[in-house]
Amino acid sequence: MNEKQCEICGAEIVGAAQRVVIDGSALEVCRNCARFGKPEDKWSPVPKKMVPVERAFTPVRRPKPRDHFKDLMELIPDFGRRIREARESLGLTPEELAARIKEKAALLKKIEREEISPEDDVRKKLERELKIKLTDQVSDERMRASGTGKGLTLGDIASIRRK
Ligand SMILES: [Zn+2]
Incomplete structure (x- = not known):
């Protein structure tokens, strides 16, 4: 029953x-x-407030080391020389160039001697005035450095086979 x-x-x-x-x-x-x-x-067998909060222990995902350099713009190492050469090619004295970008000639001379790095706004004015580029993208630089070059073309392979 x-x-x-x-x-x-x-x-x-x-x-x-x-x-x-x-x-x-x-x-x-x-x-x-x-x-x-x-x-x-x-x-419910376990009161909700007693349930361990497992998500709190999820490790924080660390960014890959390479990501650290993403979009990081760096002043090129020889920025002083580049500025001076560009200025001289335009036939400008440091005073004339400084006047054009509304900065002090003393500041410009220090930048050209690489005693100081230009502030971002000064750098941009110099780049615009002299039509040069004073920064480089680090990640690009690294990719170029580690790249394998342009590789073989079909023509290259054909000429190798003929040998
Ligand atoms: Zn009963």
């Missing part, structure tokens, strides 16, 4: 047993005793 007894009062359960939770245990009880417990479906 399919008879069940109430786990609280021991009475025979007629019809569907009520599943309730009392003190953390799920019990099958009669309708009378169901009021002593909580309905099982509203009970």
